[in-house]
Amino acid sequence: MRKIRKAVMPVAGLGTRVLPATKSIPKEMMPVVDRPAIQYVVDEARAAGIEHIVFVTGRNKGAIEDYFDRAYELEVTLRDKKKHDLLAKITSEVPVAGSTSFVRQQVPLGLGHAIWCARDVIGDEPFAILLPDVLVKSQTSCLAQMVGAYERVGGNIIAVDAVPMERVSSYGVIAPKSREGKLIEMAGMVEKPAQADAPSNLKITGRYILQPEIWGLLADQAAGAGGEIQLTDAMARLMESQSFHALEYDGDDYDCGSKIGYFEANLAYAIDHKEIGGEARALLEKWCQDVDKSA
Ligand code: G1P
Numbered sequence: 669m670r671k672i673r674k675a676v677m678p679v680a681g682l683g684t685r686v687l688p689a690t691k692s693i694p695k696e697m698m699p700v701v702d703r704p705a706i707q708y709v710v711d712e713a714r715a716a717g718i719e720h721i722v723f724v725t726g727r728n729k730g731a732i733e734d735y736f737d738r739a740y741e742l743e744v745t746l747r748d749k750k751k752h753d754l755l756a757k758i759t760s761e762v763p764v765a766g767s768t769s770f771v772r773q774q775v776p777l778g779l780g781h782a783i784w785c786a787r788d789v790i791g792d793e794p795f796a797i798l799l800p801d802v803l804v805k806s807q808t809s810c811l812a813q814m815v816g817a818y819e820r821v822g823g824n825i826i827a828v829d830a831v832p833m834e835r836v837s838s839y840g841v842i843a844p845k846s847r848e849g850k851l852i853e854m855a856g857m858v859e860k861p862a863q864a865d866a867p868s869n870l871k872i873t874g875r876y877i878l879q880p881e882i883w884g885l886l887a888d889q890a891a892g893a894g895g896e897i898q899l900t901d902a903m904a905r906l907m908e909s910q911s912f913h914a915l916e917y918d919g920d921d922y923d924c925g926s927k928i929g930y931f932e933a934n935l936a937y938a939i940d941h942k943e944i945g946g947e948a949r950a951l952l953e954k955w956c957q958d959v960d961k962s963a
Pocket of ligand 1: 799
């Protein structure tokens with residue numbers, strides 16, 4: 669079984685749901701407490717053994733490439749001012765040289781097309797995809813849980829989570845066949861179904877382990893839901909010849925592409941933050957009491 673060494677992170681999206689903030693900052697660079705959202709996703713990938721990340725970018729996303737580079741002027745200034753803690757903070761998160769690649773999706777044709785743009789850099793090996801809009805807060809990295817499942821059953825693995833039926837039309841949704849604990853053998857999947865047509869309430873969370881045969885299918889995938897080339901449609905075709913399992917991972921996910929999800933992510937990471945966690949919890953409790961009193 670080939671090890672999962674590489675991951676794709678599509679970061680070309682316009683971030684329209686959090687405009688105007690994303691007019692001049694990539695949505696992936698919006699801070700969650702004190703780190704850009706994308707740093708949490710990179711940490712999740714690294715904790716799962718990923719050695720190389722391919723970012724699929726678009727215009728106005730240069731800040732992401734700069735963030736994952738050294739910042740010499742800032743480093744010299746911090747060193748001169750003897751701010752060693754801050755210096756360690758900004759240098760420790762820079763990826764090893766040569767372990768990131770950036771490719772452009774020139775036209776926003778959909779998630780399936782964005783992933784396809786990474787085909788030459790990933791090549792002929794199984795790989796992971798992490799959608800950086802979604803942060804998954806968990807004891808064990810969500811992707812590491814999936815790699816564990818992959819090492820048991822091989823094939824293709826998708827992370828899923830139950831949502832209320834009213835929300836299924838916002839997601840890719842799977843049809844389960846059989847279940848062994850948290851691992852579900854899949855019978856099908858569909859992108860953004862109407863509630864009445866949804867095969868279950870298990871939504872695709874934005875973490876995938878896929879076999880390289882997906883490349884040929886993405887190459888000629890027709891547009892689907894929303895007029896976009898959908899990864900889900902290409903995966904549904906791959907399922908005709910390969911095994912697909914869904915993993916109900918342990919952890920909570922936050923959709924930072926939406927205002928409320930971004931707000932909740934900030935709360936969730938703030939109350940566990942090593943510097944401000946205690947104060948953040950106390951503040952939240954006070955707010956809740958004040959709201960209760962004024963109700
Ligand atoms: C994408 C995927 C969808 C998945 C979702 C998770 O949709 O196409 O299958 O459920 O991410 O966040 P998007 O949110 O880009 O519309």
